[in-house]
Amino acid sequence: MAVRELSCSLAMAEALKEEMERDKTIFIIGEDLVSNGGIFGQFRGLPELFPDRIIDTPISETAIVGAGVGAALTGMRPIIDMHFADFVTTAMDEIVNQMAKIRYMFGGQAKLPLVLWAPDGSGLNAAAQHSQCLENWFVHVPGLKVVVPSEPADVKGLLKAAIRDDDPVIFFQHKKLFNQTGPVTEEKYIVPLGKAVVRRAGTDVTILTYSRMTYFCKEAARELARQGIQAEIIDLRTLMPLDFASIAESIRKTRHAVVVHEACTTGGFGGELSARITEELFDLLGGPVVRIGARHVPMPFSPVMEKYVLPQVEDIVAGVKKALRR
């Protein structure tokens, strides 16, 4: 079948269309979805196709997320649009104390097949309250799955998997990637949760990354190649469940690892990954696992400062060299 170049936006809309056609229990709920097809145009075309199944609500995030929880408990398969990932803060009780715990604490009586979809990340000069990457909070909460795609094909395939999954999935999609294009086959497919993918093969160091930083890492790898260092890039795609087998396989080969994410380094998922690698693969390691992430400040507005706070290609290059002790 043909392969098209699609943006992440269009790939997402296609996933939603295919799934909503297949399963009438799927609906989307959130703010400002209908009129403009979502604030990033990610739902464009869908309101016309499924007029009753895309619901614009008041600005009431606890009720929106709670609505997803309650609907999932009673036979539906909701997709909750969080508007901006930063606003998870306004519904953390619904996510952490309800969504994540209900199935377990009621002894498995219920299931919660829902997707909480949240556009995250910086790079739009949107300042402190509209630029965060908060994925590690949710990795830390038992009962949630966490997805962080980078490529359009994965946005489509993972979103379909997340929708079909019977557990709550937090799906972070990077705001700067909506217009990012990539090849997407016309054939129907899903990308299963919990499978990482090698984006670039290499022998000297394993770069573990996800979401927008995958692109930065590819650029860094090109630069490193020029300097004679072959980096293997693994795009984790989902953080919970985590494909540690693929990670271990790569590190067994390269003996060095660098973790790169956009979230603040301190307290972030890089720590989890680094710790786990050290715990399980210590004897193989030829050097420390190096973490690259945002500096420890809220995101400043001014573009020059935003850039300084975010990891840049040259930081990744430097991090790899540090890991390799070169």
Next chain:
Amino acid sequence: MAVRELSCSLAMAEALKEEMERDKTIFIIGEDLVSNGGIFGQFRGLPELFPDRIIDTPISETAIVGAGVGAALTGMRPIIDMHFADFVTTAMDEIVNQMAKIRYMFGGQAKLPLVLWAPDGSGLNAAAQHSQCLENWFVHVPGLKVVVPSEPADVKGLLKAAIRDDDPVIFFQHKKLFNQTGPVTEEKYIVPLGKAVVRRAGTDVTILTYSRMTYFCKEAARELARQGIQAEIIDLRTLMPLDFASIAESIRKTRHAVVVHEACTTGGFGGELSARITEELFDLLGGPVVRIGARHVPMPFSPVMEKYVLPQVEDIVAGVKKALRR
């Protein structure tokens, strides 16, 4: 001066009394503080002394935390009682997007001298929604300081430091330690933020811990000593700022480290610590940094299961041996 045995509850009340006498801008706001002196009796005696400065509110956590933020911005030094640490979830926007960011994002115009005090932890068979340790969320948020005392003397000294600090401090006090007693001098003192303390000297392994797990670690160290292993225990006391110098000093000696906390291992502060140790001290390490924390499930109610999910003394002993490869 005399040294008394005080419980954490009494040590806390004493700190509050001393500070509130000293500084009239301090007040305490939260639910059910007055009538019973707080749900853990932690404020007993204070409402009589400072009748207008201990404020019982409706059950409105966003307004309570917001009230702390707004009062701090306008000249007061509030202490916010979060009732149970689990309920930070109901006010995360106020904590993360407001409290943590306001100073920075307004270019340093304001300061936020406030303490958000939250009793956390499990061990009371209080089940999934009343048993969490969420400290790493806040370590991950630039703009917050995080305190996690274990001993009554530190509860007092650190609370005083937190109150005097001009930045927002999240102060987690473990629910199971309210009745824990320990020596507290009658002399006035503060314990500065950002200083760890060695609870037990040892040469073979460094155990890094905090809050209630400090006591578990001491017991484990006694057992390890019987088996010929001398563990050094460092009680971190504050996670942000972190006293990495003391950590490094100990590991330089022992060459092995184990991190123990009650929070879920996955995505927790242990990852941060392990990663940092590996990054900065890799060449010194004689083995992997091992993390011990709760298993990856919400806290189950039944005591037999709760115990199973929480780290136990024997898990710590086993973790140390794993770190030492014995």
Next chain:
Amino acid sequence: MKISNLEKKALLRKMVEIRLFEEKIGLLFQQQLIPGFVHLSIGQEASTVGSCSALRTDDYIISTHRGHAHILAKGAEPKYMFAECFGKVTGYCKGKGGSMHIADFSKGILGANGVVGGGFPIMTGAGFSIKLRGTDQVGMVFFGDGASNRGTFHEAVNMAAVFKLPIVFVCENNRYASTSPAEKMVAGGSVANRAHAYGIPGVINDGSNVLAVRDSVAEAVERARRGYGPSIIENETYRYKGHFEGDRQRYRTPDEIQQYRLTRDPIDRFETLLIDEGVATQKEIDAMKTAVAAEIEDAVRFAMDSPLPDPHEAMQGLFVNP
């Protein structure tokens, strides 16, 4: 709402069952046979039973930290509830929930909730689900006077009003939220008064009159079922026991409690009514109480005799697709 003599006797029986269940839980807690926290609702039976009696089995409820009564009134079985409170594997939640987290999805009981006001948003979801699936179910969310001050109340009631969701918001105003009097904390005078802010009905009931509650709730349920949207019901009631078992209760006098017991006890009042109306004799009622007491004892025995979970079972049941 029309009601037969049989139904009246069933209402009394359910109130008695709840009362005896709760008294037993209190006793077992004192004897340290029940771990964790326990919140009893003795005194509030008419509010709960009257409300749930207006529902069908396929209707939904969401309960609170003070949830035993709601769950019993919606049809759950005492033995599995005791077992849950004991942390036994035979409990409704296999020992993972405990007193504050009992659910029985087969009876439409979407669970008790340890977060005050945690149920409001979830019930909006059940409401959307009912509308999207096109059934005529109704959702009822119980909450306290204290919970009405949480933002979740506002967001959920507005949401329900905007979409005419089939939800009945039942406030059991027992005059206190933990240590805090409702009259101090609920601005505007009453919870029902808040209904007007959303353009929906708000009704205050004598919460110790089971028939009055039933009638008023039935109207709200009917309204919801027919697609006219949500209502707020406020039942004025009282809890005889502390906020939790062990509460020192310095916020009220023993006298105040005694007054309620003597003058407004929902069971006493309904018993008297049934006898006065000739619906039941004292003897019949006494026999019924003895029978219920025996059932409760059986249920406790079931729970006592049940095994504790294997500790490893803690690791089961987090995900459907692990």
Next chain:
Amino acid sequence: MKISNLEKKALLRKMVEIRLFEEKIGLLFQQQLIPGFVHLSIGQEASTVGSCSALRTDDYIISTHRGHAHILAKGAEPKYMFAECFGKVTGYCKGKGGSMHIADFSKGILGANGVVGGGFPIMTGAGFSIKLRGTDQVGMVFFGDGASNRGTFHEAVNMAAVFKLPIVFVCENNRYASTSPAEKMVAGGSVANRAHAYGIPGVINDGSNVLAVRDSVAEAVERARRGYGPSIIENETYRYKGHFEGDRQRYRTPDEIQQYRLTRDPIDRFETLLIDEGVATQKEIDAMKTAVAAEIEDAVRFAMDSPLPDPHEAMQGLFVNP
């Protein structure tokens, strides 16, 4: 509230300043000289200026994502605001805040807020602070129709009512929250109507009549200042521009906008009134507008000429005690 001719002219001048400021920001944004998002409030000037004119310098305001007007009306200087919007080091927040996060604590401006409804809880704190410090300051929190559906609104208004905090809640109902019409999303008919749920005054004003707004707000401010507690003010207004610059605005017709502009423009109306009343001549007004336009140009120039921050300054100012 009594008002002199001088004050009337000052009100007009402030509205003109805001209008020209906002138009300039729109232009600069189109020219890609301003990074990030920009939300303009052209059309809403009377609501904002009328409200702030009832305040003292030591009173507090908290603003929203659509905050330029509030901040200007409370006395901030355009040049530091432009500089902030440009991300320059001379901006109010040294370039760290941007359009959505401008504050001037020296003028009681506790900041704009990118979280809708984020200001409500914070203002309760200012209210407690005022009470505890024993001053007679007042706090005013601006919010939109959309924000009134957030739980923070409910919690903060109830809290303010319970403690009689000196707060005026000023809703600028511009008929839309982003793409959503208020009439669909705000159950109960109006935001002011919600006041009764808390037993506090709720008033609806013609938000394009600056004097009407000023009078009504002044009453609420006075009430708060004297210790009688909070009020809700709802100013019916309209924004001419999209929700943000670049909004496709498929949720309304150009005609609707045009109608407002023609019939209810707050500046036009007030200009006509001042001329009719003989307070000012057209010539005076034109001269004033020219002067304001020149000031705005100067302010832009200041901002343009200012340096960008040194990137390393991103690491400054997180903590007072690092």
